[in-house]
């Protein structure tokens with residue numbers, strides 16, 4: 001890992017620590033906490049949310065519902081990459097039942113604490129756990145997993161090829177992956193360099209074609225997009241605005257990429273950037289299988 005990649009990872013972890021410990025902070029998809037419930041529902045979750053500890057729902061930072069497209073069965077072993085506060089762990093547990101196992105992996109201590117509290121509150125600690133670790137080096141044995149799921153996390157990795165290789169390693173033959181994530185076809189350079197937008201799952205995202213090619217290169221088969229939601233100009237504008245038009249982040253954007261690329265004063269023309277990026281950013285659900 002390069003120094004720059006380590007720095008990105010540190011920023012991401014700090015951002016999610018803040019997101020889960022500070023009221024009013026933004027999250028993946030640019031939603032404020034008051035909007036999170038709405039975001040979660042529109043992300044494809046159903047009535048199952050009513051059965052979960054409210055804290056798991058309120059601290060959901062995903063961009064889809066990977067389990068909606070999976071066929072997780074009783075007794076399966078499910079691993080959630082970047083499990084956050086645990087929403088998808090709890091839903092997966094309802095499908096696997098106590099004869100299965102559900103394992104979350106996350107790098108951020110505050111998120112792990114939150115997920116463990118939510119697992120305990122749901123009474124599922126006997127077969128649901130969270131491990132501290134990186135999705136680029138999963139703390140799991142090879143060939144032991146029936147389903148890898150993930151919700152809006154792989155875009156945050158500066159080493160996506162390693163993540164794809166790890167998915168292929170931990171799946172057992174016939175095991176499958178269903179991941180919801182953000183893909184970006186092209187993005188203005190000033191947005192690509194913005195760490196706040198990286199933390200929000202946009203600036204680090206790769207194109208759909210590169211995503212699918214990366215999974216195939218890792219040796220996975222049946223690689224298909226099962227759903228796709230392309231963000232329109234208005235959705236992008238509110239996302240960019242919530243992430244960049246914050247004095248602290250604006251300053252940081254000017255500081256990290258230098259005044260010249262941020263328009264001299266650090267000002268960002270949000271409407272123009274949203275117009276230029278409309279149709280380029282999508283949330284997808286991707287399926288793959290280990291032969």
Ligand SMILES: C[S@@+](CC[C@H](N)C(=O)[O-])C[C@H]1O[C@@H](n2cnc3c(N)ncnc32)[C@H](O)[C@@H]1O
Nearest residue numbers: 028060061062082083084106107108134135151
């Ligand atoms: C956008 S949030 C999604 C959380 C959860 N999947 C959900 O839907 O609410 C990203 C999560 O991934 C974790 N994460 C990001 N990069 C990671 C990495 N390289 N290794 C492990 N965890 C990571 C963060 O700590 C954070 O909890």
